[in-house]
Amino acid sequence: MIKLSIPKDLKGGAVQFGNELIELSGTSVTVRPEVAEHLKTRFGFTEQVEKQETPAKPEPKKESK
Amino acid sequence: MAVVTQDRAYGWATQSDYVTAKTPGANAFKKLIVTDNNFIDHQVATQNDDGFSHGYNTPTDQWTESHDNSVSHTMPGFIEELPKAFKLVLGGYAVTTPDGGTTAKSHKITPLSPAVSRQLQAVSYIEKVGAHDIMAPSMLGESLSLQGNDQGLLMCDLSLRGSGEVKDSGVTWGSHVDVLTGFHKVFNTQMKLELDNGSDAPYEIGCNYRAFNLSVQNEFLDAAGYKPGCNRYQTSGDNASGAIRSELLLNRQNITFNFTMDIGSTNEGFDELVKQTPMKIVLSAEGAEIASEGIDRALIVTMERVFYTARQIGESNGVVTFEISGTVMTDVSTGKSIEIEVVNDVATYATW
Numbered sequence: 001m002i003k004l005s006i007p008k009d010l011k012g013g014a015v016q017f018g019n020e021l022i023e024l025s026g027t028s029v030t031v032r033p034e035v036a037e038h039l040k041t042r043f044g045f046t047e048q049v050e051k052q053e054t055p056a057k058p059e060p061k062k063e064s065k
Numbered sequence: 066m067a068v069v070t071q072d073r074a075y076g077w078a079t080q081s082d083y084v085t086a087k088t089p090g091a092n093a094f095k096k097l098i099v100t101d102n103n104f105i106d107h108q109v110a111t112q113n114d115d116g117f118s119h120g121y122n123t124p125t126d127q128w129t130e131s132h133d134n135s136v137s138h139t140m141p142g143f144i145e146e147l148p149k150a151f152k153l154v155l156g157g158y159a160v161t162t163p164d165g166g167t168t169a170k171s172h173k174i175t176p177l178s179p180a181v182s183r184q185l186q187a188v189s190y191i192e193k194v195g196a197h198d199i200m201a202p203s204m205l206g207e208s209l210s211l212q213g214n215d216q217g218l219l220m221c222d223l224s225l226r227g228s229g230e231v232k233d234s235g236v237t238w239g240s241h242v243d244v245l246t247g248f249h250k251v252f253n254t255q256m257k258l259e260l261d262n263g264s265d266a267p268y269e270i271g272c273n274y275r276a277f278n279l280s281v282q283n284e285f286l287d288a289a290g291y292k293p294g295c296n297r298y299q300t301s302g303d304n305a306s307g308a309i310r311s312e313l314l315l316n317r318q319n320i321t322f323n324f325t326m327d328i329g330s331t332n333e334g335f336d337e338l339v340k341q342t343p344m345k346i347v348l349s350a351e352g353a354e355i356a357s358e359g360i361d362r363a364l365i366v367t368m369e370r371v372f373y374t375a376r377q378i379g380e381s382n383g384v385v386t387f388e389i390s391g392t393v394m395t396d397v398s399t400g401k402s403i404e405i406e407v408v409n410d411v412a413t414y415a416t417w
Contacts, residue, residue, distance in 0.1 A: 009161055010159065010161055012161075012162060013159060013160045013161040013162065014158075014159070014160050014413060014415050015157075015158065015159045016152075016157070016158040016159070016186070016415050017156065017157060017177055017178065017181045017182045018156050018177055018182045018184045018185050018186050019079075019080065019081065019082050019083065019184065019186050019187065020181075020182060021415050021416070034180050034181050035181055037180065038178045038180060038181050041399075041400055042175075042178070042400060042401075043159065
C-alpha cells in the first residue's frame with residue numbers, strides 16, 4: 001500500500017474506479033500501488049515518504065558517588 | 066383492466082460490487098425518467114437432445130445453460146441525471162467543490178484506467194408495469210449516445226447489460242423508490258463547440274454549429290463472465306436453472322463523435338481535422354447559476370485527441386451543412402482521452 005498526499009483541489013472530494021470508491025477526507029490517503037500510480041499521473045497526487053525514525057538515545061547512566 | 070404503457074415505471078441503484086444486488090428499503094432506489102416504453106430483454110441460452118441416440122426424429126428434452134439480459138432507454142438531457150449515464154459507461158469519477166462553491170460540485174467522469182480496474186460500476190435495475198415487477202441486478206453501462214439536434218433537449222440513449230439474473234423486485238414502489246425533482250434541462254441551443262490544434266488560438270464554431278452526437282461503445286468479455294467455478298445460477302443452488310455471470314469485464318472502448326455545421330466562408334478548424342492534425346475538441350453548455358454562488362451549472366465534454374474519419378455534405382432546413390465524424394483517442398503523454406465535467410448541486414454520484 002502506498003500513502004499519497006491529496007491535492008488541495010480534491011480535498012473533501014472522492015475518486016472512484018468502477019465500484020471502488022476512495023473518499024478524500026483529511027490530507028492523505030493510502031491506496032494499492034496501481035491506484036497510486038493512476039492518482040499520481042492523472043490527478044497530481046504526490047507520494048508521502050515516511051520519515052525514518054531514529055532510535056531514542058539511551059539515557060546516560062547516573063554515576064553513583 | 067388493461068395495463069397501458071403510461072403506467073410504466075423504472076428505477077435503479079448502485080451496488081457495492083458486481084454480484085450483490087441492492088436490498089430494497091426506504092428510498093434505496095432512484096426513479097429513472099425515460100422517454101421510451103422499453104422493457105428488459107431477457108435471453109435464455111438452451112440446448113436440447115436433438116440427434117441424441119434416443120430413437121426419435123425430434124428432440125425429447127431441453128435444458129437451460131445460461132441467461133443474459135439487456136435494456137435500452139433514452140434519457141432526456143437533465144444536467145442532474147446525465148452524469149449517471151456517463152459514469153456507468155466510462156467508470157472513472159472524481160468529485161470536488163469548485164472555488165467559491167458550497168453546494169456547487171464539479172463531477173468529472175473519465176474512462177476507467179485498465180491498470181486500475183476492468184469492472185465498471187454495477188446497478189440494480191428495476192422496472193414495473195402492471196403485474197410485471199422485476200429487478201435485474203448487476204447491470205453495467207454497455208453503450209451511450211448523447212445527441213443534440215435543432216432546438217431540442219439533449220437526448221441520451223443508454224444501454225445496460227446484466228448478469229442474466231432477473232427476479233421479483235421486492236420493491237414497494239411508493240416508499241423504496243425516491244422520486245427526484247427539480248431537474249434542469251440542457252438544450253442544443255446552449256451548446257458551444259471549440260477546436261484546438263494546440264498551437265493557434267482555439268477555433269470557436271459559433272453560429273455555424275448545428276448538431277452533435279457523442280457515442281461510447283463498450284466491448285465486454287461477456288462469455289468469460291460465466292465462471293463455472295463460481296456456481297452462480299438463476300435460482301441459487303439450482304444448476305438446472307441456468308448460469309448467470311459472476312463478473313463482466315471491460316475489454317475495449319470505442320468513443321466516436323460527429324458534428325454538423327453550416328458550410329461557411331471559413332472552416333479552419335474542420336479543415337485541420339481533414340488534414341489529420343490531432344485536435345482537442347471542447348463541447349460545452351452553460352446553464353443557470355447555482356444558489357447564488359456565482360457558479361453556473363455546466364456540461365463540458367473535452368476530447369483530448371481526435372482524428373477525422375468521414376465528412377458528409379448534407380442539408381438542414383434548406384441550409385447546406387457538412388458533418389465531420391471522428392474517433393476519440395488517448396493522448397499517451399497524459400493518458401487522457403475524454404472527460405465529461407458536469408457542474409451542478411448534486412453532492413455526489415459515487416452512489417445513488
